[in-house]
Amino acid sequence: MMLQNLQTTLSSGMLLLQVSQLKKSFRSPNGDLHTVVDVPAFALDEKVQVALSGESGSGKTTFLHLIAGILKPDSGLITLAGQEMSALSEPARDRLRATTIGYIFQTFNLLQGYTCLENVLLGMSFGPGVDRAFALSLLERVGLANKLKHYPRQLSTGQQQRVAVARALANRPKLVLADEPTGNLDHKNAREAIALIREACRENGAALLLVSHDRDVLAQFETVQGLEKINRSLLENAN
Amino acid sequence: MTLPLVVWKSLRQHALSTTVTALSIALAGGLLMSVWVVKEQSQATFTGVNAGFDAVLGARGSKLQLVLNAIFHLEASPGNLAWSDYLDIKKNPNVDIALPIAVGDNYLGYRLVGTLPELFDKVEYAPGKHYAVVPGGNFFDPTRREAVVGSFVAQKLHLKPGDTFHPFHGLIFNEKDQHSETYVVVGVMEPSNTPADRVIWIPLAGIQKMSGHNPDAATDVSAVLVKLKAGGGGAGFRMDMMYNKQGNRLTFAWPIGQVMAELFNKIGWFDKILALVSYLVALVAAASILASIYNSMNERRREIAILRALGARRHTIFGAILLEAAAISALGMLVGFIFYAVIMNGAASVIRAQTGVVLDPFRFNPVMLWAPALLIGLGALAGIVPAMKAYRTDVAEHLVPMS
Structure with missing residues (x-):
């Protein structure tokens, strides 16, 4: 019964992401095995936008890294765009990530030696291919048409965030993962950033899975799931 | 365009160490080519000069x-x-x-x-x-x-x-x-x-x-x-x-040429020592490439993790580091030809002043092809160790912060 309650399905249309019996543990410095992610079920439809709420240490980033194929699960299945991730080799997972997923990090993770445009183009080069016109249109869309040759250090924090948004959408992904994307922004910029991310995803037909602990951010979403409800490891730790 | 761009950006970001290591390769390359050309041309010239007599x-x-x-x-x-x-x-x-x-x-x-x-x-x-x-x-x-x-x-x-x-x-x-x-x-x-x-x-x-x-x-x-x-x-x-x-x-x-050839046979050990010194300089230069890239790996790991998160494969990262090491050698060899010209002009002037025999630094010698190839290969080889380190970079660990 408990398992049934924990299983979360945000599905009403075409299924994009399906997670089942997903587990990931890390060994703590004292040698104990510490389960960080234990998600019996999670699903996401194409083009939907969902926010996951969770405090620090709730396994948010690990969960997103697992979905992106950056981390390999100890067990369980992740099916993304019809492909079962655990069955794929690492290069194939890299390829799937490059073509299907856009990732927005809390610290933006822009490459400091690259201009705004180059950051976006580089993101494209690992995916289906470089489309300079689309890169330019994305940067124009996020309001940085006049900052193409600026380096990240020459931009404000909010502007850097917008470059990260453009880069995440560069390969026309089906899913955008956003990990505390407003963590480094003030209140006003955070609201604008979330609005921009949501609009941009909608315009590009990408689903959005955002994790945050910020109530203001979460309040902007129609669908918000508490991570403590889908990640069974949090319940076990609490008990 | 990905690999050349990544390599070019990395070379620019590490401009100082790139310059220093490229200069050490340039010195090695210039020295190696000079020693080789002086040896071959002087041997050919001294054994070939007979002033028209037998x-x-x-x-x-x-x-x-x-x-x-x-x-x-x-x-x-x-x-x-x-x-x-x-x-x-x-x-x-x-x-x-x-x-x-x-x-x-x-x-x-x-x-x-x-x-x-x-x-x-x-x-x-x-x-x-x-x-x-x-x-x-x-x-x-x-x-x-x-x-x-x-x-x-x-x-x-x-x-x-x-x-x-x-x-x-x-x-x-x-x-x-x-x-x-x-x-x-x-x-x-x-x-x-x-x-x-x-x-x-x-x-x-x-x-x-x-x-x-x-x-x-x-x-x-x-x-x-x-x-x-x-x-x-x-x-x-x-x-x-x-x-x-x-x-x-x-x-x-x-015959006169044979008498001179015997001289070169007697002093052959000297050429070998000079060549050995050049090879050692080349090895030290390659080691400096290894050390400079390897030492910068800690600061590069975040960047590598970002590239991997964007979809770059491990072997792309491995290739980028190898290519960077080879590019440093290639840049060094470009400057190496300038060093070669300077060393050869000096050596040719001294040899001309002392013997009257004129060496031509700009006459083609196969060393001008194989020495750059050797040093670029050596540079790429030196890149293997840091490339392996880059290859093994844990993406999640270096995409901070974790929560």
């Missing part, structure tokens, strides 16, 4: 000393031989040209060589090439105190037709040993790129009868330069037997 006849002694003295105008003469010895070999039916020379004096350190006008009339110092004087000058009159100055000497001492000078006794300049005779420069030789450029030619009798020289040796000569008639190889062998094996008074140095 052999040298001189006093009993070392063949090498005889050749160095008579052909390259280096070393002291091993002794004199009598005028009759010159006449004997001149009469040999297998001898085309026999040209006596006499040495023993200098002018400001440049050797005076006495000889006969046949040097200018008959001798071809290279196939089809005769010694020539710069327009406005003449060859000397053997009956007068006249001098024809080699092009290098004329350039160094600013001598020109009409100038006069007093020779000095001995082969090493000592201002106290000035002879009283006055010689007039009547011509400056066109450059021949042979040792003849480094001497002052005067009539044979001028040396023989110079004041202060032993009157008893007034008809002696220092050596006889011998050109055999075409197809005279057999004659050379017979003369070798006659003078060197059966006789014990004179030395017949034949």
